[in-house]
Amino acid sequence: MQETQQNEGFTQDASGGDRDGFLLPELVAHLREGRTALRQEWATRITDAHLLSSMTSQEVFSEATSVYDNYVEVLETGSVEELRHYARDLSERIIPRGVETHEVVGIVLLLRDVLARSLFEKYQKDFRLLNEVLDAYEPAANRIANTVAVSFVDERERVIRQQQDSILELSTPVLQVRERLLILPIIGVLDNQRARQLTEQLLRGIRTHRAKVVVIDITGVPDVDESVANSLVQTVDASRLMGAEVIITGLSSEIAQTLVTIGVDLTKMRTVGDLQGGIEEAERQLGFKVMRNGDAQH
Amino acid sequence: MPSIEPGGMTEPLRVSILTQGRYLIVSIHTALDDGQMTRLQRDLVDQVGRQRSRGIIVDLSTLDVLDSFATRTLTQLAHAAQLRGAVTVVVGIAPEVAIAMTQLALQMNFLRTALDLEEGLALLGELTGADNGVPSQGRSHDDH
Numbered sequence: 001m002q003e004t005q006q007n008e009g010f011t012q013d014a015s016g017g018d019r020d021g022f023l024l025p026e027l028v029a030h031l032r033e034g035r036t037a038l039r040q041e042w043a044t045r046i047t048d049a050h051l052l053s054s055m056t057s058q059e060v061f062s063e064a065t066s067v068y069d070n071y072v073e074v075l076e077t078g079s080v081e082e083l084r085h086y087a088r089d090l091s092e093r094i095i096p097r098g099v100e101t102h103e104v105v106g107i108v109l110l111l112r113d114v115l116a117r118s119l120f121e122k123y124q125k126d127f128r129l130l131n132e133v134l135d136a137y138e139p140a141a142n143r144i145a146n147t148v149a150v151s152f153v154d155e156r157e158r159v160i161r162q163q164q165d166s167i168l169e170l171s172t173p174v175l176q177v178r179e180r181l182l183i184l185p186i187i188g189v190l191d192n193q194r195a196r197q198l199t200e201q202l203l204r205g206i207r208t209h210r211a212k213v214v215v216i217d218i219t220g221v222p223d224v225d226e227s228v229a230n231s232l233v234q235t236v237d238a239s240r241l242m243g244a245e246v247i248i249t250g251l252s253s254e255i256a257q258t259l260v261t262i263g264v265d266l267t268k269m270r271t272v273g274d275l276q277g278g279i280e281e282a283e284r285q286l287g288f289k290v291m292r293n294g295d296a297q298h
Numbered sequence: 299m300p301s302i303e304p305g306g307m308t309e310p311l312r313v314s315i316l317t318q319g320r321y322l323i324v325s326i327h328t329a330l331d332d333g334q335m336t337r338l339q340r341d342l343v344d345q346v347g348r349q350r351s352r353g354i355i356v357d358l359s360t361l362d363v364l365d366s367f368a369t370r371t372l373t374q375l376a377h378a379a380q381l382r383g384a385v386t387v388v389v390g391i392a393p394e395v396a397i398a399m400t401q402l403a404l405q406m407n408f409l410r411t412a413l414d415l416e417e418g419l420a421l422l423g424e425l426t427g428a429d430n431g432v433p434s435q436g437r438s439h440d441d442h
Contacts, residue, residue: 203393238396243413
């Protein structure tokens with residue numbers, strides 16, 4: 001490490017450890033100095049690469065400014081915690097604007113490259129020093145890129161989880177239409193988790209309303225595949241164990257044909273064309289007879 | 299028939315079988331081991347003949363688990379009772395138990411189910427009143 005003294009750009013003669021500690025501040029000072037030009041360069045590169053296309057150029061520029069400052073700050077302090085916090089903030093801001101993961105990773109990598117280029121330029125005279133500067137810069141820069149990407153994905157997943165929860169909470173209502181007759185209109189995609197939740201809800205409903213017949217309407221279910229069909233069969237079975245008959249209504253012709261083609265065994269299911277028919281069938285079974293006022297005397 | 303475990307035979311049966319007219323009523327409060335389950339099945343089928351019962355009600359309303367062996371035994375009990383002329387109705391299955399049973403994909407061909415004891419008695423009345431054990435769909439009502 002004695003060679004250091006020979007470096008022109010580096011007047012301080014010190015031991016290796018001190019020097020390493022000295023390189024980074026110098027680097028940071030350099031990046032602070034060239035802030036305006038480098039930031040502009042970066043923003044231009046972002047636009048050229050068609051990243052962040054969902055944001056206006058002003059927005060890109062102001063985000064670029066704050067990311068740039070934070071980037072330099074993290075280089076200086078090396079505090080990943082702070083960066084993580086910042087990255088989460090940033091993700092929270094840009095995810096609702098439809099920014100994709102590849103864009104975020106892309107812009108951070110672009111910034112890394114822009115800054116690296118400026119370092120090449122500054123230290124081009126001294127290859128050895130350049131190497132040492134890059135040794136200090138690269139791990140820090142990679143750590144930043146990594147942290148930002150991970151935070152972004154984490155934030156996205158958090159948003160997705162939150163949305164899933166709220167979809168689940170848009171619970172399927174179990175409604176009583178007549179004494180001992182429940183209807184359960186299902187709207188939207190039926191996956192295994194939802195099917196399970198729905199079954200639990202229905203069974204609780206059967207117990208509280210002492211239902212004998214349940215009409216499940218699946219008009220609003222866009223796609224019924226084998227697993228959905230099987231979970232419906234399970235719902236029917238479980239309801240029967242609780243003493244309630246289930247009538248399924250609203251199978252579209254496409255779905256009916258799909259089920260026949262893939263050969264799902266639906267012999268245990270009672271199906272009626274539409275919700276009205278299902279309710280009429282259920283009423284018949286329960287002994288209700290609905291008639292118009294005038295028709296009462298025949 | 300599953301083999302009968304010796305333990306279940308010597309121990310006293312921890313379930314009481316009540317007679318109500320021509321029905322037998324059993325309420326299972328705690329999870330029974332396999333031997334007890336088998337013993338219950340044998341005793342019930344026995345009594346169906348002795349008391350000339352027309353129906354059996356098995357109440358599970360205080361039970362929060364039912365394993366596959368117990369379910370199978372209940373099915374066999376229902377089948378055997380059917381052969382001796384009695385209909386078996388299982389009542390009071392809790393939602394969690396119902397879900398677990400369907401996930402085990404158990405065949406419950408001879409089992410009739412009802413919400414609770416009251417419903418079970420009503421169902422038995424319907425089934426045995428028709429005097430053929432064939433499930434009759436729907437109840438006849440007086441529509442004004």
